[in-house]
Amino acid sequence: MSDNDKIKVTILPTGTMHADLTWLLIDPSRMATQQQPGKQRDWVEVPTHVVYIEHPNGQKLMWDAGVPRDWETRWAPSGLGQFFPVDAATEDDWLDSRLKQLRIEPNDIDYLVLSHLHLDHAANAKFWEKADTTIIVDEAEKAGAFSFDGHSKGAHIKSDYDTLELDTIAEDTELLPGVTLLRTPGHTWGTMSLQVDLADSGTMIFASDSLYLKESYGPPPIAAGIVYDTVAWFNSVDKIRAIQERTDATVIFGHDANQIRELRTGPGNYYT
Template identity: 30%
Template structure:
């Protein structure tokens, strides 16, 4: 694993951010849209993903039509309370407190406010950043890459002691997952969409950008979790989401 010191401190807390609810048409499953906030013992705050674009909180029906998202599913709840600002406020934070951003990948439900933190460096997989535009949704690519300092990940990288960024292409060309060592919780694996839900493993990640890569990296990071005895938080688990501790609660 490569080491690249991007932070001064080590992680002391991890909070799940609630960016709303979505229902997938094909199977009816209801999934949470989540991001995360990681704080270090040096007073740094790392934001992972920003949810849907703000237009979905203003008028989800119009935004869905504009993006042709209705062919996949429907927004059940994306409100102002699910915005980045509101979720950070639950933790006593504001945009100006963010030290570093991480883009797990660039699908529509993760990339909505990537341009909302000017001057904050963005960690992203090199394969994702190499795309002409963020992936967004099903050929719709209305977003430009925002002006930012991009820190491109080409392999598993430890960006601080106890903070590993794992390169897991499969769901997307530059999918990232994350492994932390926290003072009380111990090891915690946040899969993001590298494994959206536990059942995806048995389903062989059907429908991924690259099923074989998704299978390989899904198995790899679950082996890491087992070896470390890590708590696993999935990216979009219908079973886990309703009872998952979310901001203002933190895993410490």
């Protein structure tokens, strides 16, 4: 069986932000106390990635769409550029650079699946505005993302997605053989995770922001500073853990600087 008969998964770093760790991890051990009221904040690397999947049936899937080159202007009205500056992205990292490195155009992608519509995941979705690509989000995410008036709500910036035709899923969905979208809400209205069953590497679960970091997963799980629905979030972690234990999967966290360094990443460095 050659690699071309197998699902290929390429993890592509798409630019690193920095942020206060408190956004990612509500960790009591790092919080100010009566003894140490002025405790130092942790300003940490927050890498982003997308996942490019080539299926042996010929179809191609992109998971998430990274951060935008023009984050400073686009994120200014929401104020979030101050909290999450994309100040550690190289020219090779931006999603348009990644597509060029892969020698593909947006239109070559059959499915663009957005784990959720936050500004660091959906920002470049409009690359696909004129493409024939099917764009998929969770139905609860779509409903929430159009439920408010004005420019943005939290980290949802409407102009990232407002003119796109968004298809939806309403249950866990095997989109391609061995490629399954999992409903894992909590971080937002309808955050999804992606399960890929690989011939050589076993199962990989891309948790996106359902699990920011290894520490988020635990056990015990540690919630984050941005959680839409905390009870749903804990239930989703249980769901991921049940699948992970059943399949002996590798869980890929949404923004884990240590893990992304250990993974095989970049064009040509794929998992099968």
